[in-house]
Amino acid sequence: MKRIIAVQFTRKRKQVTNYRNRLKLLMSGKERLVIRKTSRSIIVQFTRFDEKGDMVITSASSSQLKKHGWQLGLKNIPAAYLTGLMAGKLALAKNVKHAVLDAGISTPSSKGRVYAALKGAVDAGVKVPLSEAIFPSEERISGIHISNYMNSSKSANQFSSYKKAGLSAEKVKGQVNSVKVKITGAKNG
DSSP states (O other): OOOOOOOOOHHHHTTSOOHHHHHHHHHTOSEEEEEEEOSSOEEEEEEEOOTTSOEEEEEEEGGGGGGGTOOSOSSSHHHHHHHHHHHHHHHHHTTOOBEEEEOOSSOOOTTSHHHHHHHHHHHHTOBOOOOGGGSOOHHHHTTHHHHHHHHSGGGTTTTHHHHHTTOOHHHHHHHHHHHHHHHHOOSOO
């Protein structure tokens, strides 16, 4: 008697897609707020399920922050927050008002970059079911922790690219607010 072995989907074998979680997200019927971390940036997308495949409604990458005057790193918590804010503004312009979080196959850590991007989208006005306890503190979102670390003796060579660009620890604090004002179009940060 031959034994039949069921072969899993390629994306499941390579641990790229968790189909059980994906099905739960699709059954909600809402647009998905997809947040991915790459080795160089943060990507935030609003997607909608279609039988032909997922359709990206709008997308923002932390590399786009440079157009708004961003001079800091593209993977840190303030960059993730601003990318989520930018994507949220774009989503509202496309009439997306509600979404569910799709963090992918990796489990995001509480108060980390994924939740900073989520807070940016929520601050833009998109409604996402969540708990406020998962968000990073305002100190981390505004970049104060970066400027404090720049002032410490531990960071002698770590921020050399910031210093070459003329960014002091005091300018780092204002960087987030100035870019936030440019993204939102508000008079006050």
